[in-house]
Amino acid sequence: MVSIIIPAYNAAETIINSLKSVFSQTxxxxxIIIIDDGSKDNTVAVLNSFFETLSKSNLAKIKLIKQINYGVSKARNVGLTEASGDWIALLDSDDTWINTKLERQMQMLQENSNIDFLGANRVGEYHESFLNIKFDLLTRISPKNLLYKNFFATSTVVFKKDIxxxxxxxDETQGxxxxxxxxxxxxxxxxxxxLNESLVSTGSGQIHFQETGLSSNLWGMQKGELTNMNYALKERIINYLDYFLIFNFSFIKYFRRVWLVKSKKN
Structure with a gap:
């Protein structure tokens, strides 16, 4: 079984579409484990209204947990502790899955028992190459690769619970x-x-750094990338030359993001 963890904060306008995309899965x-992270809007009321439309068998597959606002990492961690499946899937409350998302990933995982963690593309992405990576249908992603580019949008991933x-x-301290x-x-x-197939629509199909929400804080995102670089250097995942190259590449991405957001506003 797959345990789907959905953190929700002020998600009244989007979370039902996320849930419907799960119920449409082949x-x-x-x-489903939903963690309401102290929403100040009517997220819980909207959820309860949706629950009333479900059959008993479908309702039995959902658990709603309410907590005060601790942040998304705490919410996900609560969901992880409550998960009873052998596999974990993450889904953000403003994202949706195409109806074959889980079927396709579970098929790949069953056919490739060596894989512990499987991400996918989103919003029509298809990768041919990136720096020194040539992409196949399935491509191994290293920790160093993730420092250059996050290939694993959160709502695309499925991984073994025993991880x-x-x-x-x-890490609940990293914002x-x-x-x-x-x-x-x-x-x-x-x-x-x-998995080099687009299976997810994230943030209503828009670019993932918007004018609202956590990703709108571009400097916050940049500091988060620097935190990850420093962690990788400390753990000897990368060396000092790697750090220098990734650091510069990261700031090129940062200035591009700033330009894109300013261009959109204009």
């Missing part, structure tokens, strides 16, 4: 790029692959 062996025994949980930090830790010791 792969049906799953449970938690070795890696642990999300930005905490998902990439977690994925770097996993990729450093486990077999992580990208």
């Amino acid at each position: 792969y049906t062996d799953w449970e 938690l025994n070795e890696i642990g949980f999300f 930005y790029c905490e998902d990439v930090n977690y994925f770097i830790k996993i990729a450093n010791v486990k077999e992580c692959y990208l």
Whole structure:
């Protein structure tokens, strides 16, 4: 079974579409764990109204947990502790899956038992090459690769639950790029692959750094990337030359993001 973890904060306008995309899955062996992270809007009321439309069998597959506002990492960690499946899938409350998302990934995982963690593309992406990486249908992603570019949008990933025994949980003290930090830790010791197919729509299909939400704080994102670089250097995932190259590449991306957002505003 796949345990699907959905953190929600002020998600009244989007979370039902996320849930409907789960219920439309052709792969049906799953449970949903929703963690309301102290929403100040009517997220819980919207959820309860949606629950009233479900059959008893479908309602039994959902667990709603309410907590005060601790942040997305704490919410995900609560979901991880409650998960009963052998596999974990992450889904953000403003993202949606195409209906074959889980079926396609579980098929790949069953056919490739060496894979511990499997991400996918989003919003029509298809990768041919990136720096020294040539992409196949399945491509191994290293922790160093993730420092250059996060190939694993959070809502695309599926991974073995027993990874938690070795890696642990999300760092609740890191405010930005905490998902990439977690994925770097996993990729450093486990077999992580990208399925080169677009299976997810994130942030209503827009670019992933917007004028609202966590990703709108471009400098916060940049500091998060620097935190991840420093972690990788400390853990000897990269050396000082790698650090120099990744540092400069990161700031090129940062200035490009700033330009894109300013261009959109204009």
